[in-house]
Amino acid sequence: MKKEFDILVIGSGLGGLVSALVLAKEGLKVCVLEKNNQYGGNLQTFSRDKLIFDTGVHYLGGLSEGQNLHQYFSYLEIMEDLEIQKMDEDGYDKITFGEEETEYPHAQGYENFVEQLAKYFPEERENLEDYCEEIQRVCSQFPRYNLVGKDNYNEEILHLNTKRFIESLTSDKKLQSVLLGSNFLYAGDSENVPFYVHALTVNSYIQSAYKCVKGGSQISKLLIRKLRQYGAEVHKHSEASEFIFNDTNSLAGVKTKTGKEYSAKQFISNIEIRSTIKLIGEERLKRSFLNRVMSWEPVPSCFSVYLVLKPQTVPNFNYNIYHYSNEDLVWNAYRYEKDSWPETYMLSSTQSKHYPEFAESLTAISYMDFNEVKEWENTFNTVADEHERGELYENFKLEKAEKMIDALEQKMPDLRGSIKRIYTSSPLSYRDYIGSFDGNMYGYIKSSENPLKTMVSPRTKIDNLFLTGQSVNMHGILGCTIGAFNTCSEILGKEVINERLTQLINKNKGEK
Numbered sequence: 001m002k003k004e005f006d007i008l009v010i011g012s013g014l015g016g017l018v019s020a021l022v023l024a025k026e027g028l029k030v031c032v033l034e035k036n037n038q039y040g041g042n043l044q045t046f047s048r049d050k051l052i053f054d055t056g057v058h059y060l061g062g063l064s065e066g067q068n069l070h071q072y073f074s075y076l077e078i079m080e081d082l083e084i085q086k087m088d089e090d091g092y093d094k095i096t097f098g099e100e101e102t103e104y105p106h107a108q109g110y111e112n113f114v115e116q117l118a119k120y121f122p123e124e125r126e127n128l129e130d131y132c133e134e135i136q137r138v139c140s141q142f143p144r145y146n147l148v149g150k151d152n153y154n155e156e157i158l159h160l161n162t163k164r165f166i167e168s169l170t171s172d173k174k175l176q177s178v179l180l181g182s183n184f185l186y187a188g189d190s191e192n193v194p195f196y197v198h199a200l201t202v203n204s205y206i207q208s209a210y211k212c213v214k215g216g217s218q219i220s221k222l223l224i225r226k227l228r229q230y231g232a233e234v235h236k237h238s239e240a241s242e243f244i245f246n247d248t249n250s251l252a253g254v255k256t257k258t259g260k261e262y263s264a265k266q267f268i269s270n271i272e273i274r275s276t277i278k279l280i281g282e283e284r285l286k287r288s289f290l291n292r293v294m295s296w297e298p299v300p301s302c303f304s305v306y307l308v309l310k311p312q313t314v315p316n317f318n319y320n321i322y323h324y325s326n327e328d329l330v331w332n333a334y335r336y337e338k339d340s341w342p343e344t345y346m347l348s349s350t351q352s353k354h355y356p357e358f359a360e361s362l363t364a365i366s367y368m369d370f371n372e373v374k375e376w377e378n379t380f381n382t383v384a385d386e387h388e389r390g391e392l393y394e395n396f397k398l399e400k401a402e403k404m405i406d407a408l409e410q411k412m413p414d415l416r417g418s419i420k421r422i423y424t425s426s427p428l429s430y431r432d433y434i435g436s437f438d439g440n441m442y443g444y445i446k447s448s449e450n451p452l453k454t455m456v457s458p459r460t461k462i463d464n465l466f467l468t469g470q471s472v473n474m475h476g477i478l479g480c481t482i483g484a485f486n487t488c489s490e491i492l493g494k495e496v497i498n499e500r501l502t503q504l505i506n507k508n509k510g511e512k
Contacts (some may be wrong), residue, residue: 005031005233007491008254008264010240011435013041014477015469016270017223018484021076024230026492031232031262033254035239036382040220041270041434042470048423049308051350051361055425055433056441057216058320058348058363059087060477061204066508069204071147072481075504078222083213085351088318090116092209095181096323099410103321104178106206110136113206117178127170131179132206134165135199142200144482147501158451160195163331177327184322184346185476187299187442188333188367194448197474204478211318219477240271243279250464266464268487272435273456273471285461296454298440299475300334301427303342303368305404308361311352313418316359321347323411334367341400342366342407364404370427370438372396382432389428397424442475458487466490 007023009016012034024030038044042056062069063084073079089112091105107116110132118125139145141154166176180190185201212218224234242255244263253263269276273293282290324330325343333344345366349359370377373396379389401424409415427439436443446454456472466487470476473483489497 003031003262005029005262005264007031007266007268008033008262009268009270010254010276011035011041011270011469012039012220012224012234012236013270013434013469014043014219014223014480015473015484015487016041016268017220017227018072018076018481019268019270019468019487020232020234021223021227021230022485022488022497023491024227024232026496029231030227031264032227032234033238033240033256033262034234034236035257035435036433037236038217038433039224039234039236040217043216043220044433045215045217048306049421051308052215052217053306053350053361053363053423054212054215054217055304055430057212057219057477058346059092059205060084060210060212062207062478063210064208067204067207068146069478069481071501071504071508072478072485074508075501076223077226078219081222083218084210085213085318087209087211091319092205093182093320093322095178096321096411097177097327098325104181105319106182106202108206108208110206117175120178121172121175124170124172124175127175131169134169135203135206138196138199139203142196142482144485145200147505148498157196158194159448161448162190162193162195162198165195166190174327177324177330180330181322181324182320183330183333184344184365187445188330188344189445191331192445192447192449194446194451197446200474200479201476240279243281245284249284249462251462266466266491268466268468268491270467270469272437272469273467274437275435276467280460280462280465289461292453293456296444298370298436298438299442299445300367301370301430301436301439302365302441303400303404303427304363304365304425305401306361306363306423306425307405307415307419308421308423309359309418310420311360312355312358314349314359314362314412314415316351316357317349318351321411323347323407334369336367336369338372341368342404345404345407347408347411362408364408366404368400368427370431373426373428373439376428379428380432381428397426400424400426436471443470443472458483458490 006028007030009020009032020030020032044055045052089108093106094103105116107113114128141157183190186197239257240254241257244253246252251267255261336343345364347364350361352358352360376389376393381387401422430439458466468484468487
């Protein structure tokens with residue numbers, strides 16, 4: 001007997017899980033299919049030496065009471081069970097350059113943000129206040145940023161360019177670089193990227209910044225537990241390999257690699273948009289749409305080094321370090337020279353359970369172009385589908401890890417003596433585990449010259465197929481969550497979603 005569902009969600013990244021839960025809460029019969037051994041897309045973690053490492057989500061913003069992600073997670077009924085730890089209030093991110101000793105802080109709270117940076121740039125206080133005001137103004141123009149409110153995008157805001165805005169705000173080159181210092185969060189292209197991408201990314205963290213105590217995968221675990229409570233089915237090792245269409249050109253079902261068939265009234269694809277197009281079949285889509293999507297440039301990928309530390313050797317720090325070998329690199333850090341790699345990196349630490357003032361592990365991430373691993377592109381390796389990539393690949397990773405440790409030792413002398421074990425992941429790991437095109441971190445590059453080019457409606461030309469996830473919307477925890485609510489608005493109607501979120505806001509106000 002084939003089961004028929006109201007909604008079939010393909011892919012269990014954050015966008016897919018949130019969409020599934022919103023719809024299951026409305027009483028719809030929902031099923032989620034995931035190809036891998038672990039749910040959650042970029043929320044996946046892995047365990048080595050009994051320690052947990054995050055692959056994608058290193059910290060979250062906007063999670064304090066009354067802030068947007070807190071409200072969304074409250075609606076999804078997972079907020080109370082999240083184990084989170086607030087990061088350093090006077091500097092959750094610290095930006096460093098070259099051999100300079102100074103660590104420039106990004107602090108939590110708008111006044112505090114201005115206060116902490118004004119210590120280093122006393123003449124720039126007013127400009128820093130303008131910066132905080134402008135990022136809030138831009139965010140408030142976005143549909144669903146504040147849960148309910150605006151229904152459509154303000155075109156003028158989409159065309160604002162980050163470089164032009166930052167240069168018009170202050171002529172202080174160092175401050176420009178400090179304000180752009182965390183641009184790894186949207187993949188380091190501050191020259192062409194629309195200012196709204198910068199604002200949406202940074203604003204949440206200035207509101208509040210938290211780490212997930214047991215890694216980002218607890219978010220997907222909590223969402224799945226809720227989904228099951230609402231009667232939804234969730235299946236892993238279930239890779240969608242074929243879309244089944246009926247005579248009227250609408251989608252009737254999905255076949256998985258193992259030959260199982262799932263039929264549903266409506267479908268949500270939370271997988272990479274190019275993979276979705278393959279499943280639909282190019283002949284069913286408009287040439288103009290295909291050309292547009294195929295011309296998108298993927299955001300760069302990265303190489304991560306995970307260091308397991310010897311006990312009580314490296315002091316813990318409750319912030320992230322974004323390091324640049326010089327301050328000009330903030331404009332397009334992903335265009336690196338192979339010989340001088342890594343010219344930039346993000347470094348974070350995980351607190352030891354037994355010795356809280358020390359770190360148990362460090363994670364360092366730098367950009368890496370997919371071309372560097374292209375010779376192994378025909379190999380595939382995940383927990384669900386294990387294959388060796390061979391000795392050359394292992395040597396390549398080892399060499400890169402050594403280069404990264406060399407770079408880190410300039411900041412943390414004698415780090416090598418504190419390392420117990422080294423693990424790595426490359427663009428191939430991201431491609432295989434996350435399913436992203438060429439292992440890109442955050443979907444596709446957005447440009448202020450043509451912001452609408454990379455914006456896709458959650459509705460497709462196939463009347464019962466909808467899209468969600470970072471390759472079609474904003475990336476990040478908040479971006480994918482908002483995107484999922486937008487997808488559900490198309491299915492349930494905006495009025496229904498607005499009503500649910502308004503009830504939540506009023507309830508929270510009442511409780512206060």
